[in-house]
Amino acid sequence: MLHVPTDLARHAIEIRGQPLQTRWSLSDLIDVIRWRRKLIVWAVAAVVAPALVYVAVTPPAFTASAVLMTDTKRSPAYGSAGTPDSSVDMVVVESQNETLKSDRIALAVIDKLQLWADPEFVPDRPSLWTSIQRLFMGAAARRPKPTDVKRQIAVGNFKKGLQVERAGRSYVSVISFTSTDPAKSAGIANAIGEAYIVDQLSARLQIAQRSSDWVESRVSELNQRARETAKALADFKAASGVSSASVAGTNANMAQSMSALRLRELESAAQSARTTYETFLNRYTQSIQIQQQAFPVTEARVLAEAMPPLSKSTPKTALILVLAVVAGGTLGLIGAFAREYGERLVRSPRQLERELRVRVLGTLPKIKRPIFSRGGPLPVMEAHKSPALSSSKPRPLALAGESLRGIKVALERNASEQGRVIGITSPRAGTGKTTVAYNLALLSAQAGSRTLLIDADLRRSVLTRSLTQKGQLGFGALIAGHADISECIVEHRPFLHFLGETAAPGGAHPSEILGSAAMAATVDRLRKAYDYIFIDLPPLLDCVDVRASAPSIALFIVVTEWGRTPVEDLDRALASCDAVVERLLGVVVNKVAAAEFGRRH
Numbered sequence: 001m002l003h004v005p006t007d008l009a010r011h012a013i014e015i016r017g018q019p020l021q022t023r024w025s026l027s028d029l030i031d032v033i034r035w036r037r038k039l040i041v042w043a044v045a046a047v048v049a050p051a052l053v054y055v056a057v058t059p060p061a062f063t064a065s066a067v068l069m070t071d072t073k074r075s076p077a078y079g080s081a082g083t084p085d086s087s088v089d090m091v092v093v094e095s096q097n098e099t100l101k102s103d104r105i106a107l108a109v110i111d112k113l114q115l116w117a118d119p120e121f122v123p124d125r126p127s128l129w130t131s132i133q134r135l136f137m138g139a140a141a142r143r144p145k146p147t148d149v150k151r152q153i154a155v156g157n158f159k160k161g162l163q164v165e166r167a168g169r170s171y172v173s174v175i176s177f178t179s180t181d182p183a184k185s186a187g188i189a190n191a192i193g194e195a196y197i198v199d200q201l202s203a204r205l206q207i208a209q210r211s212s213d214w215v216e217s218r219v220s221e222l223n224q225r226a227r228e229t230a231k232a233l234a235d236f237k238a239a240s241g242v243s244s245a246s247v248a249g250t251n252a253n254m255a256q257s258m259s260a261l262r263l264r265e266l267e268s269a270a271q272s273a274r275t276t277y278e279t280f281l282n283r284y285t286q287s288i289q290i291q292q293q294a295f296p297v298t299e300a301r302v303l304a305e306a307m308p309p310l311s312k313s314t315p316k317t318a319l320i321l322v323l324a325v326v327a328g329g330t331l332g333l334i335g336a337f338a339r340e341y342g343e344r345l346v347r348s349p350r351q352l353e354r355e356l357r358v359r360v361l362g363t364l365p366k367i368k369r370p371i372f373s374r375g376g377p378l379p380v381m382e383a384h385k386s387p388a389l390s391s392s393k394p395r396p397l398a399l400a401g402e403s404l405r406g407i408k409v410a411l412e413r414n415a416s417e418q419g420r421v422i423g424i425t426s427p428r429a430g431t432g433k434t435t436v437a438y439n440l441a442l443l444s445a446q447a448g449s450r451t452l453l454i455d456a457d458l459r460r461s462v463l464t465r466s467l468t469q470k471g472q473l474g475f476g477a478l479i480a481g482h483a484d485i486s487e488c489i490v491e492h493r494p495f496l497h498f499l500g501e502t503a504a505p506g507g508a509h510p511s512e513i514l515g516s517a518a519m520a521a522t523v524d525r526l527r528k529a530y531d532y533i534f535i536d537l538p539p540l541l542d543c544v545d546v547r548a549s550a551p552s553i554a555l556f557i558v559v560t561e562w563g564r565t566p567v568e569d570l571d572r573a574l575a576s577c578d579a580v581v582e583r584l585l586g587v588v589v590n591k592v593a594a595a596e597f598g599r600r601h
Contacts, residue, residue: 474501
């Protein structure tokens with residue numbers, strides 16, 4: 001019966017009773033950025049690439065600005081209290097700005113500069129929808145667009161490039177126009193200011209003309225009325241025979257008195273109509289003279305003419321690229337931390353000791369296998385027998401050799417009283433546990449210890465395919481009593497023997513073989529003949545073979561892969577078998593990146 005060291009069992013019980021701890025420090029955050037740098041770089045590239053395409057295909061646009069002082073006479077001169085109001089009326093300024101952006105000004109500029117014939121404002125190429133229609137409905141003859149239609153299209157595109165803003169709290173407006181041609185943008189901005197001034201003058205002239213027309217029509221009406229009253233007076237005198245001299249007599253009868261009263265009324269109406277007519281006629285004459293001597297004026301004027309810009313306004317290449325890099329980096333960081341937090345991969349010994357409270361025996365660097373090498377375990381100890389750590393940058397093989405020697409030292413300290421049957425397993429396949437088992441066996445054999453390496457991973461049998469010939473008997477036949485030990489064990493190296501199995505005998509399940517009493521008795525017999533027995537076991541989470549063979553194994557070494565094995569898988573693997581936890585010698589972190597190996601490993 002196997003004996004478990006008291007301190008190791010006590011340590012295993014204590015660590016499984018404590019909750020998981022996950023803490024993030026500044027160094028951890030920096031490590032996450034370094035570990036996930038490829039994801040961050042790809043995220044930045046994914047955002048910067050469309051930005052570069054946009055900058056490359058977007059034609060440059062230039063913005064020119066003209067400064068215009070609007071008409072301040074339209075603002076009320078007095079405030080609500082009757083005192084002079086020196087503040088700026090926002091309604092007036094906004095009205096002026098809306099006038100600058102009106103279709104009337106736009107059409108004036110378009111007609112003056114003939115922009116309706118400019119391809120920038122009226123494209124000659126058909127739209128996407130028109131192209132689709134021609135594709136499905138057949139190519140139809142292009143009809144030339146009328147000038148009015150071109151002017152309407154030009155107005156829509158014209159307003160897209162126009163921008164009018166108020167300068168502070170003043171009557172000054174800034175007219176900006178964006179075009180693909182710097183000279184054109186400056187010319188249009190200046191033309192807008194001139195068109196606005198001309199429009200204001202035309203408006204005042206129209207107002208004056210309408211006032212003059214109204215006064216003229218009024219004078220004509222008064223003249224007609226004066227004539228009618230004079231004619232009525234003359235007709236009355238001729239019909240009644242009453243004159244002003246007869247009305248003055250004192251002996252007039254009643255009929256004459258009524259005629260005299262009517263005569264006075266007609267004379268008064270005629271006089272009044274005549275006077276009103278002469279008054280309006282005099283004013284009309286004076287206004288005509290004033291209009292002939294003066295011109296309509298406006299205070300609106302251009303303070304600064306637009307000049308052709310020297311640099312493009314859009315697209316802002318530097319700003320777009322900086323924002324793309326920032327956006328891509330932000331997305332990459334979010335994705336990196338989300339994946340790292342979600343996966344919680346094995347990264348460092350300190351991480352495992354802090355979160356799972358497990359002992360870490362050592363770390364092994366990732367070693368690139370030669371291109372023409374065959375499959376199977378990589379003989380690290382054989383490829384590099386003497387360490388070369390004196391150089392400034394040790395080779396991965398030298399680092400791997402030193403790490404394996406450290407694991408061997410920990411093994412010797414804990415296996416002196418226990419017995420020397422060591423099982424090497426992992427949470428999942430692909431962590432390199434077979435390579436670790438093989439090189440530990442090589443290291444033990446090089447030290448002169450009688451060593452046996454057993455391939456108990458009956459589902460894959462990587463060691464058996466690599467180290468034995470086809471048809472070789474294995475421990476299945478040995479357990480069944482069909483063969484002797486000398487017939488099943490192969491001498492691989494001096495002091496290193498190998499025992500494998502290509503298939504389960506008689507179609508038995510691997511767990512039945514590994515958990516049988518014959519398996520325990522065979523291992524007990526072999527332990528007496530060898531100093532060390534290393535058993536390559538299947539992964540813990542992939543099958544139940546490890547739990548079945550646990551009673552026959554004295555110590556366990558669990559191999560994890562750096563940056564691939566989740567901490568959650570390691571925790572579940574240890575929780576799946578109490579015997580592994582109680583006899584756990586420690587955890588090995590394998591395939592550590594070369595750039596990370598010298599930092600915290």
